[in-house]
Each structure stands twice: as structure tokens, then as C-alpha cells.
Amino acid sequence: MKQRLLLDSTQIDLAITRLCYQLIEVHNDFSNSVLIGIQPRGIHLAQRIHKKLSDVIKKKEILCGNLDITFYRDDFRQKELIPSSTQVSFDIENKNVILIDDVLYSGRTVRAALDAMLALGRPRDVELVVLIDRRLSRNVPIQAKYVGKTVDSIASEKVKVEWKESEGKDSVVLLTEK
């Protein structure tokens, strides 16, 4: 297994900062916008973005939730799926929802997330933020509006995103079999 570092912790931080300013350009003070991280791996990015946004715009509270999509996946019975919890303590009806995940690959996770989100209400607008966009491997017509870094990779390669909160360090690595 060959490893290539795509982003180190400084670069991840820079990318998140840039994503936050892009979000602020569109959503101003987030009075009608909410953040939703996709379980299990999107929540760390959502929390980082939430923290940075709160630092920058100093509004009392920006709403941020976690969405579990296990029961909405289309690959049930093809692999073991372990559900996480959904924590969306606010109403998303007529809100601008910003979905957040770490890697956009086939697009199936986001497809399931759209279904899962609609079970909670009807948002006015939905946008997608990802840290890594593997743009050559989409199975469904879904694309992110805000992208940390675009990566051209083939199916046999893997992108591993690590977070300080779960793995002890921030990094994005491309794994190539050889």
C-alpha cells in the first residue's frame, strides 16, 4: 500500500477557513441556514466549520446537527451497516440546509442523505460541502457546491481522511495498492 499525503493539518485548516468564507458570502449571518453533518464521518468537518463560523460571525448560535443515513442507504444487505444517531434538534422546514461530508465519491451517501433529510421536513434549499471531491467516480448526478480539494483518483485507490477528534491527527491521504 503506497501512501501519498494530499492535505496536512495546516492545509486542512486553510481549506476549512476558505469554505467558511464561501459559506458566509452566500448565507450572511446564517439566520435562516443550518448545518447538518452526515454520520459518521461528516460530523467532524461539520463541527469544525461550525466552530470557525461561530468565531468569524460571532452570532449567538448557528444551528448544527448530525444526520444518520443508514436506514436510507441503497446497499443494505451488501455490507454490514452500523447505524449512528441522528441529532437534529431543530426544524428544517423552509431552512437553507448545508449538508456536510468528508469525501464525495459515488454520490450514493448524499443521495441517501437527501432522503433521510426529507423525512425531517422540507427545506427551502439544500447545498453540499465536502472536504474532498473525487470527481471522476460519480455513480449518480450529484455534485458539491463547496469543495475543499478536488482529487482525481481511480476506483482501486482510497482516500483516507483522519481527524484529530477520532484518529488523533488531521490528514488526508491517498492510498494506492501496490
Place this chain on the structure above:
Amino acid sequence: MSKLSTPHLLGIKDITTSDIELIFKTADNFKDVINRPIKKVPSLRDITIANLFFESSTRTRISFELAEKRLSADVINFSSASSSVKKGETLIDTVNNILAMKVDMVVMRHPAPGAAHFLSKNVNAKIVNAGDGTHEHPTQALLDAYSIRQKFGKVKGKKVAIVGDILHSRVAISNIYCLKKLGAEVMVCGPTTLIPKYINALGVKVENNLRKALEWCDVANMLRIQLERQDIKYFPSLREYTMQFGLNRALLDSLKKEITIMHPGPINRGVEITSDVADSKQSIILEQVENGVAIRMAVLYLLAGRQEEN
């Protein structure tokens, strides 16, 4: 720990502690789902489930049916009263005919102990036991333990008294297996004639005095007297049973501590439990019913999602 150790749910005796914990963890998620405005998830949309009830049931059948519908499964219901069973068809034939119409899972209640095990060995479908005679009722035990876990935060170390007709109760047997696996202490209480002879082999305490049992326990699970299964007289009269083993407000208030009251239903009000106790704040009977749907969703989801080894 992401997969059940068994392809069927036949009894609590056959599953492991980590199976139980996995079911509880999954049920937490489903509990969240059924409290949303849209209570449905599409997980089992390609699965057909047959509910075969050879014995009458209200709660269990509705609970299973709701669980199946909230998982988006297709459901067919069968009750023996209006079927060819009356014309002499055997169990295997009945089930195989239903399976020939492409059914993936079978939820079955049957008056004969071991019916679910028998079926699992003879037909090609996933079987969920919804009660087989006086043997086991696994989903009831799971939801009872889950309700205790919800009330106290954990099951381990809790003292549970099961009171009533232990001899004829599949709920009692499944509850004992389940609670022991989760590390609770269990006591059974009832007239000696309604305590099975070999109950000690299950590692439970036996008490014939209701007051002593209640003083000991944190949770009392009150069972119904199953007159329909009693072929001979086990006690002089229902009135005498009620005086000895019926739970009423005065008895509950005279205890030094507050205990939690459970009942698997159907309740015979005024026999094993009085109305003011069943409807009191100490009772979690309706929580049990609510948890039943989440537990059954978890069981069906985990069984349907289990990949078969090739």
C-alpha cells in the same frame, strides 16, 4: 459486533449478550425514527414478511405489523381461524405454500412449544418467534429488558421480580434468560404450584411471599394467570390468588421504596394488578408497548440485513 450471531430469532436462549446489546443499540435509532413526523424508513422495501398467528394476539401482532410497515416491508397477515389449517394442512405445508409466493421472513406465534425451532429447520426463510406455547417469547423479553434499561440507564445489577403464573409463561422464561444474560438478578414469585420444578437450574431466586419479593426488587413484572393453558386447578380460586399475589395500591404504598411496575399484557385488571397500580406513575406498561415497536424494528432490520455466508 455489527451482526447477529443467528439467522433466526427463535429464543433468547440461542442468542448472545452482544446480540442483545446490538438489538438495543439499533432499537435506540429506531426509537428516534418513530418519534419523527415521518415515521418510516425505506430499509426493507424489497422484503416481504408473513405474520402467521396460530394463536390470538393483539399487541404483538399489531406491534410486529407496525414495525414491518415502518421499515417499508410488504406484509401479509394470516390467522389460523380463517385458514386451511382448519382443513387439516400441516404447519410445514402451510408455511411452504406461503413461501412459494416469495416471502422472505416469517413471524410466527404458535400454541406448540418449539414450533419456531421446528419451522426453522424445515423451511427456507428467516423465522422470528412471536411466542411458541409455554416456551419462549423473545421480542417481549427484549422489550422488557430494553424498558428497564431506559428507566434505569442499565440492566446490570438491577433486581427484577417476575410475579404470577411462571409455569405457563413464555414471557417469564424469555425474561429470565434475557435478564440473566444482561447481568440482572431475577426472582420469581407465585404459588408453589405455578413455579416450575426445575426453575433453580436457571439461576433465579424463588419466593412465595409477594411482599418479600417486592421489598427485594427494583422492578416487578406482573404476569397474567393463563387460565387457557391450565388443564387442572393450580389454586383454589382467582379470588384467593388475588388476595395472596395481586398487587394493589395499599401494598405498593406500604413498601419502604418506590419500585417500577411492568406488565407484558393483556392485563386482567383486579386479578394480578389493580387499576390504580397499572395506571400509576410507577408503571411503565405503556412505555413497554412503545418500545416494542422499536425493538421489533431492530430485530427485523438486523435479521433481514444479515448476509449469509457462502
